[in-house]
Every structure is written in C-alpha cells, then in structure tokens.
Amino acid sequence: MSWEPQPEGLNQIITLLKQSQSTDNNVQRAVQQKLEELNQYPDFNNYLIYVLTKLKTQDEPTRSLSGLILKNNIRLHGTQLQTSIIEYIKQECLMALGDPSPLIRATVGIIITTIANKGGLHTWPELLPSLCDMLDSQEYSVCEGAFGALQKICEDSADILDSPTLNRPLNVMIPKFLHFFRHSSPKIRSLAIACINHFIINRTQALMVHIDTFIENLFHLSSDEDREVRKNVCRALVMLLEVRMDRLMPHMPQIIEYMLIRTQDTDETALEACEFWLTLAEQTVCKEVLGPYLAQLAPVLIRGMKYSDIDIIILKGDVEEDEMIPDREEDIKPRFHKSRSHHVRSSSISEGHSGEHGEESDDEDGLDDDSNLTDWNLRKCSAAALDVLANVFKEEFLPILLPILKETLFHEQWVIKESGILALGAIAEGCMQGMVPHLPELIPYLISCLSDKKALVRAITCWTLSRYAHWVVTQPHELYLKPLMEELLKRILDANKRVQEAACSAFATLEEEACTELVPYLGFILKTLVFAFSKYQHKNLLILYDAIGTLADSVGHHLNTDEYINLLMPPLIQKWNMLKDEDKDLFPLLECLSSVATALQSGFLPYSEPVYRRCINLIQQTLNQDLASTASPGQFEIPDKDFMIVALDLLSGLAEGLDGHIETLVVSSNIMQLLYQCMQDSMPEVRQSSFALLGDLTKACFVHVAPYIGQFLPILGQNLNPEYISVCNNATWAIGEISIKLGAETKPYIPVVLHQLIDIINRPNTPKTLLENTAITIGRLGFVCPLDVAPSLQQFVRQWCISLRNIRDNEEKDSAFRGMCQMITVNPVGVVPDFIFFCDAAASWMNPQPDLHEMLKKILHGFKTQVGEENWRRFVDQFPAQLSERLGQLYEI
Secondary structure (H helix, E strand, O other), X not given: OOOOOOHHHHHHHHHHHHHOOOOOHHHHXXXXXXXXXXXXXXXXXXXXXXXXXXXXXXXXXXXHHHHHHHHHHHHHHHHHOOHHHHHHHHHHHHHHOOOOOHHHHHHHHHHHHHHHXXXXXXXXXXXXXXXXXXXXXXXXXXXXXXXXXXXXHXXXXXXXXXXXXXXXXXXXXXXXXXXHHHOOOHHHHHHHHHHHHOOOOOOOHHHHOOHHHHHHHHHHHOOOOOHHHHHHHHHHHHHHHHHOHHHHHHHHHHHHHHHHHHOOOOOOHHHHHHHHHHHHHOOOOHHHHHHHHHHHHHHHHHHHOOOOHHHHHHOOOOOOOOOOOOOOHHHOOOOOOOOOOOOOOEOOHHHOOHHHHHHOOHHHOHHHOOOOOOXXXXXXXXXXXXXXXXXXXXXXXXXXXXXHHHHHHOOOOHHHHHHHHHHHHHOHHHHHHHXXXXXXXXXXXXXXXXXXXXXXXXXXXXXXHHHOHHHHHHOOOOOXXXXXXXXXXXXXXXXXXHHHHHHHHHHHHHHHHHHHHHHXXXXXXXXXXXXXXXXXXXXXHHHHHHHHHHXXXXXXXXXXXXXXXXXXXXXXXXXXXXXXXXXOOHHHHHHHHHHHHHHHHHHHHHHHHHHHHHHHHHHHHHHHHHHHHHHOOOOOOOOOOHHHHHHHHHHHHHHHHHHHHHHHHHHOOOHHHHHHHHOOOXXXXXXXXXXXXXXHHHHHHHHHHHHHHHHHHHHHHHOOOOOOHHHHHHHHHHHHHHHHHHHHHHHHHHHHHHHHHHHHHHOOOOOHHHHHHHHHHHHHHHHHOHHHHHHHHHHHHHHHHHXXXXXXXXXXXXHHHHHHHHHHHHOHHHHHHHHHHHHHHHOOOOOOOHHHHHHHHHHHHHHHHHHHHHHHHHHHOOOOHHHHHHHHHHHOO
C-alpha cells in the first residue's frame, strides 16, 4: 500500500519535533499538548513513520524522536489504530531496517518489537521469516538492523518463540544464530550470542539440542578482541553454569582460568565474569573444582572490592562533612513495611541475627554502602562472591585470606585499607570460627578505624564491626562491647551522612545481639539517639527510627522509667505531630512507636489516646478510599494500603503494651467493625496485620471481642491457607488465643478449623514458625474441648510432638501441653503408636508448672504400667541415651 503525506501537515510535524528538543519547559508543555491534539487524527501515525523512515533530508535526532513518539502511541493506543495504518507502519519498518544510520535502525527495531508485543507475534506471521531472510543480506546495515530487532524480540518474547502456536520458530532461528558466531563483524557476533542467551535459563529445547555446538562456539569466541562479544560470552557461561553444569564440567579448569582473567578486565566484562564466582558457589561441585584456584581468586576479588576513582567522585568520597546539606528526595529509597508476624520463641537462643543471614538482604549490609552508585557493581559483586565462598570453604579459606587481609587492612592508602575492611566483613559469617583467635587483636583495631579521617573508611568499619557483633557481645564488656558502643554512638553523631547511616544500621544489629546487656548503658544510648533527631536530615531520620524501635524490642520493659520516657517520647511525638496523614514517613515512625509502646507498657499511657485515635483514622480513611476507588475506578485514586497495615500494627503494639489499659480506648471506638472489614481485605498483608491485632485484643480485652466471635472465627478458618504463610500463621495464633478465652464455648467452631490445622501440621516443608503455632493452637483446642479434638489424635500427635520439642518453656507451650495431656486421657489409644515422640516432647521441658509436671508424669508411668516391665525395657532401649537420662531426672522413670 502507498500513502503520501500532505506538505503542510508534514511541515507542521517537523516544526513540532524540532521544538520538542527545546530546553524551555513552556515550549515543552505546549508541544506535549499539541501532540495530544494530533493523536485525535489517525494518520498522524503515518506522518510519524514517514519522517522516521523516508525523510532522509532531516537530521537523525529529529527522525529518531518521531519514531519514539510513534512507539509510545502504539504502546498506549495500538489496539484502537486502524488495521490499514498498522499495516503501513509494519511495511515501512521492515523496509527501513537497513537504514544507513545505526540510530534509525535501532529506533525501527524498537517499533517492531512494540507492535509484536502489543498485538502478539501471531498477528504478524511474516515478521520472523522476513527478519531471518534479512540476516542473509550482503548489505551489512540490513543484516545488523534485522539482528537488532531479533535481539529485542528474543528478550521480550522468549517464551512465545518456543510455543506451538507460532510453529516453534526457534527450531530455525537458533541454528541460524549459531552460524553468525563466526561472522566478520564484532557487532553481529555479539548480537548472535545475545539472542541465544535469552534461551539458556529456561533450558529451551531448541537450544538444548545444539548445546554442544553452542558451547564449542562460545569457547571459540572467548578470546575475541571485541569487548561486547567477551561480555556476552561471560554472561552465557554464567547461565550455563546454572542449567548445564554437566556440559561445562569437562572444561572447568579452562573456564575458571578464563574467568580469572576476565574478572580483572577494566570494563563491564569484569562484572559479568565476577557473577561466575557467585553462581559457582551455589553449585555442589564448587569446593572440588574451585579449591585449586582459591589462592589466585582471592586477591582478584579483594582488588575488585576497591572503590574506583569514578566511584569516589560519585560518592563524594572527598566530602567529609555534609550533614548540613539537605537530602534530595530522589535519593531516598522507598521502604517496605514488614507486617507483624506472631512468633513462638524457640529454644535455640544463640541463633540471633547472624543465623538468619539468608533472610537479610545485603542491602542492609555494607554492600549497600554505595546507594548512589548503580545498584549492582563490581565492588558489590566481588564482596558478595567472597561472602558466599567463605561460606563454602569456611576455615580452609583463611590461610589464603589472612596474608592478603594483613597487607590490605594496614595499608597506608585509604582506598586499599577500606577494601580490606570490607573483605573482613564479607568473610565474617563463613569464617567466623577460624577468625575467633584473631578477633582480640582485630576488633580494637577496627574500633580505632571508626575515627579514621576518611568518611568512607569510617562507614565501612561500622558495617564490618556489626558482622562481628555476636562475638563482641559474648566477651567481657569492658574489653570490647563498651568501647565499641561508645565509638559507634560517636559515629551516629558523625558530621558525614553516610557514616551516620552506617553507624545507625550497625548499632541496630548490635542492639539485636546484645538485648538486655545494653540496659546499664541505656541513658547514654538514649541521649545520643535523641540528640541525633536534631541533627539528621530526612533519609537518616528514617534509619534512626529503626534503631530506636530495635532498641525498644531488645531491652523491652527496661525502657519503662520516667527518665527514659522523658528523654525519648517528646522528640517522637513532635515528629508524629508534624507529619500529615498522607506522608509516607509515617511508616517508619509508626513501626518505631509500635515497638516503643510494647516496651514501655503502662509508661506509654500518657501518649496512647492521640496515637490510638490517629491509627483508627488512618484505617478508616484507607478503607473509605478503597471503597470509593473500587466503586468508581477512574475517579478516585487507589489508596496505599501500607497506611492501614502500619496503623493496625501500631494498635497491636499498643494492645500488647497497655494490656487491660487499652479497654477504655476500645470501648469508645469502632475498632471491631474496622477489624471485620480488614480481615476480609483482598491484600494478604492487611489480613496478616488484622489477625495479629485480633489476637492481641483477645489477650488484652476479650470482653469487647466476644460479641463478634461468630463473625470472626469463620473468617479465620478461611485463612488457614499455607500458601500465604504469614497470614495463615497469624490466623492460627489468633484462633489459639480466642479458644483459651472462650473455653468450652469454642465447641461449635472446632469443625470450622480443626481439619485445616491438621492438614497444615502434616504438610511437608511447612516453615518452623507456622508448625509451632499450629501445634500450640491444636493443643489449646484440645485443652478447652478435649472430647471434640481427641478422636483425631492419631492424625497429628507425632508431628505435634516434633514441632514443640524445641520451644522454650512459656505459657503458650504450657497450655498446649495441658491440652495434649487431656486428649491422651480421653483417647489413650491415639498416642500409642507414637509414644516415643511424646516421651521426647515431655523431656523438652526445663521447669514445667507443678500440676503440669504431675500430669506428664502420670501419663508416662501409666503407659509403663500398661505395657509391663519387659515391654517397657525393650521400648526404652530405643531411646537415645540423653533422652533416657532426661526422663529419669524429670519424671523418675
């Protein structure tokens, strides 16, 4: 089809395109308005493609801009465009792919992929065959233009390209791409690898049948002189490591040697190559294949952790004092609120923070010390690789690392010293045991580095010390904890914002490790944190809230003294009064107050009413906005439900802290009606927080919850779905709390919840916390309604015993075991096949209450009498020695 533009229309559009390159905002706005008006005319898009592909007299930026406006029009209104217009655009694009200008070729490629994405490749059946034919063109620009478009299609539509709906075009495309690995142009070679790379991770069948040819060709290109080619080769090998280790194994020594060279490149190839070590560390063969190369690899990784000159410029590494410079809003990352989850305290007390490394993102560690740099760079990748390799090789790594660390840690060049301190932090988790003999010398040295004259050194030292906080806390306080705390608190008041941030984060980790060990120093700590309020700019203020909230979680009721309350509460309440209801800075402040309210208990009473009212308002406003936006979607904005979630969590903190004192606040509000709505919200996090609040209100003032139980319990039953772990966990816990208060009146609700709870406790791979909460709730149901739960005993008793053997003595465990004893009394046959598990669970108590102790003892002795001396001895012979000994001590059996 042919289409010819009107000269005046064409001139008008060219003028607009020229104006839109103006830097004047008013001109920009006028152009934007005019473009929107022109969108009313369908053939406006014909003009745009005409300027891009036919108007060679115009300069390239103007032509390309015309194409980008067209791309946006297709993306936004593609489905409304007339078929004839879309067909014209398609035809012009295919003809213009060989344009002499690389910029125009790239723009045409973007339009092609936008059309393919919008309408689906199946609506343009001739596209892929045409592009594949163009690859064979003798004209370089046609071949390169087609390859550029194909690469974008492979990136956007990898799954569809392997589907039967399109007749599996990859069966033709992949052999064709492989052929171009040997092309004379580096750009084409690079594009050919990039196309195939999109099919590695999903193990696409069309590629797997050619896997050996692919790998052979990659090896051939590994020494290519072109940077982009080498980068794509590295990327391919890293992905193959994940999916086709079997094919790489025979060549592993050569690949490792190659990657060692590439990781030292001076361009982006180094980052691609460095990913190799991260991926290799996750493979079971890592130790075996990498062991011989560790001595070569370690110095390369530690060199990669050094800040480059450009990093230092971006990070303003030469600016030592910047505390007075206000933060730019765009530098503040969005924070995501973590909803409350009810945990049972397990007996493994020493786990602490360091044991949960997998759940902690490195963003909160020193690897995010350069938040102004690109999110992922060679420094972070090298540090992460060293971290995971230390976890693989453990102490065996130290003979190689220690000499390098000695050299770097004490280097006179601050950049090298800084990288050494980062490396020392990176290996903390994996090499901890082997590091212990060196820590008495290293920790004081690091504490001295906290006052280094370079801010970047002070900042990384904060992080590294936090990685060894667990060890510091276990030593005599005078030696390490006290000097560390004093220096960290000075750094919290540093004149450099990056150091303030690092110190606050490190201090929060120290708080979690030290817990009540910090009580003697509370006055000093609070004075520092409160002083920081007057000093901090916006971004660090948000981190300060976290440090205060963590302190409250760590020292608990020890905060509840007049002196501390008078220090802490005025600045928090001042911030609280300054923030508007729609300000997202409320999130971290509300989280902080939630921890403070729980810790201060009755000490929070004077502040509780305004805080309670505002939370109720935030929930009400969010629910109203949600209703409005659902009823008339275009008119009202969708609300940010985080406001509601954080408010529910703060109310939980209040209920937990104030206990019975919250009653007067509950009476004079519509909290139960709001809770009923929140419990049915479509968003899992809202339900999760509302179930936590329901459980806390049940404990604090059940008299006000009781009238609604008939509505609440069926909703809790519907949420016993382990697909949403945290929602299910909190619903389970709330059911247990309600049953304790309802007593025998729980009976009508047993059928609503029991069979789901039994399913959950028997599911493979159920997380530990959910298992423990489920076991406690089943035990509690058995305690209040033994006749209704005991008949099912056989279905859950083994899992129940296994789940509760690791929990510390507490009231939840107490009520659950009382329930189990009652159920066994009602249905003794139900426990017989799994009695050894019951013995093990009974032995997990340290100091059971006297009457519970009596119940457990009675069941054990009853069983012994029942089976007779001979059988009992045979039964006890199966026990591990420790269990027999413990049962003897506790229950004289």
